[in-house]
Amino acid sequence: MDRLYNGILVQTTDLRRSFGSGSATVPVLRGIDLAVQAGEMVALYGPSGSGKTTLLNLIGALDRPTAGTISLCGQDILRLGERRRAKLRRQRLGFIFQNYTLMPSYTSAENIDLALRLPGLWVWERRKRIRAALEAVGLSAWANHLPDQLSGGQRQRVAIARALALRPAIILADEPTSGLDTRMARRVLGLFHGIARAQGTAFLIVSHDPMIADFVDTTYDLQEGTLHRRQPPAAPHTTTDNASATDNATTTATTAPAEAVLIPSPSSAT
Numbered sequence: 001m002d003r004l005y006n007g008i009l010v011q012t013t014d015l016r017r018s019f020g021s022g023s024a025t026v027p028v029l030r031g032i033d034l035a036v037q038a039g040e041m042v043a044l045y046g047p048s049g050s051g052k053t054t055l056l057n058l059i060g061a062l063d064r065p066t067a068g069t070i071s072l073c074g075q076d077i078l079r080l081g082e083r084r085r086a087k088l089r090r091q092r093l094g095f096i097f098q099n100y101t102l103m104p105s106y107t108s109a110e111n112i113d114l115a116l117r118l119p120g121l122w123v124w125e126r127r128k129r130i131r132a133a134l135e136a137v138g139l140s141a142w143a144n145h146l147p148d149q150l151s152g153g154q155r156q157r158v159a160i161a162r163a164l165a166l167r168p169a170i171i172l173a174d175e176p177t178s179g180l181d182t183r184m185a186r187r188v189l190g191l192f193h194g195i196a197r198a199q200g201t202a203f204l205i206v207s208h209d210p211m212i213a214d215f216v217d218t219t220y221d222l223q224e225g226t227l228h229r230r231q232p233p234a235a236p237h238t239t240t241d242n243a244s245a246t247d248n249a250t251t252t253a254t255t256a257p258a259e260a261v262l263i264p265s266p267s268s269a270t
């Protein structure tokens with residue numbers, strides 16, 4: 001279905017966002033041209049305050065730009081009415097927010113379930129996805145805990161599981177590894193990588209974490225309000241016999257959990 005728009009799931013042209021008015025206007029984004037393809041993992045680096053979250057909020061249709069265009073899955077979101085924009089967001093986008101946005105009086109499983117109710121999934125399908133997503137992020141034993149019974153990193157993993165369980169076309173992730181130790185961060189990034197490859201999900205990840213660049217296809221730096229593409233690494237991700245240590249880590253981390261979250265089981269396919 002996503003091939004309808006040549007596989008480009010996110011496209012912005014000359015996107016600008018300023019805050020304030022008159023002489024106090026601060027231009028944060030000064031002309032962002034970005035395209036993200038189906039199955040592509042993109043990392044976007046920038047110092048604190050450079051406008052990373054501002055850009056994700058625009059692409060996620062949570063904010064409106066000062067100028068420029070944004071299309072998601074081939075639709076110009078700035079021209080859609082609020083109702084259709086909300087529907088597109090609900091059906092196509094997964095968010096991993098910086099502050100996790102979990103409901104405090106709901107358990108991990110219930111927080112994921114709330115998100116899965118919006119597209120109207122049946123209870124058995126929801127339960128299956130919740131179980132698989134929590135397992136993929138290593139939280140099976142924490143399904144029935146409330147957010148304040150979890151560490152910051154565990155809450156972040158619930159938010160990640162919630163976005164993955166929706167199986168959206170695009171996942172927008174704001175510093176998704178900020179609360180995770182290195183091992184868990186690798187596991188999560190390997191999981192994203194496997195999902196991007198298996199399902200064609202696009203990931204746009206904004207972060208400071210240098211490790212992310214090892215897992216993605218394309219890396220940009222956000223500087224002074226514009227994007228600068230980094231040169232691709234000499235050896236792209238492959239799984240050849242003599243793959244580098246990094247590639248091995250990626251591949252190892254990827255296998256089992258990605259399939260658990262993503263590949264529909266035979267029962268649901270029939």
Ligand SMILES: Nc1ncnc2c1ncn2[C@@H]1O[C@H](COP(=O)(O)OP(=O)(O)O)[C@@H](O)[C@H]1O
Pocket residue numbers: 019020028046047048049050051052053054055
């Ligand atoms: N709603 C807002 N009103 C005014 N200024 C804002 C608003 N949102 C963000 N900014 C400013 O825009 C700049 C970029 O913020 P942000 O996108 O959160 O940066 P980052 O995520 O890269 O740390 C900051 O200077 C911030 O203060």
Ligand SMILES: [Mg+2]
Pocket residue numbers: 052053054098174
């Ligand atoms: Mg931010």
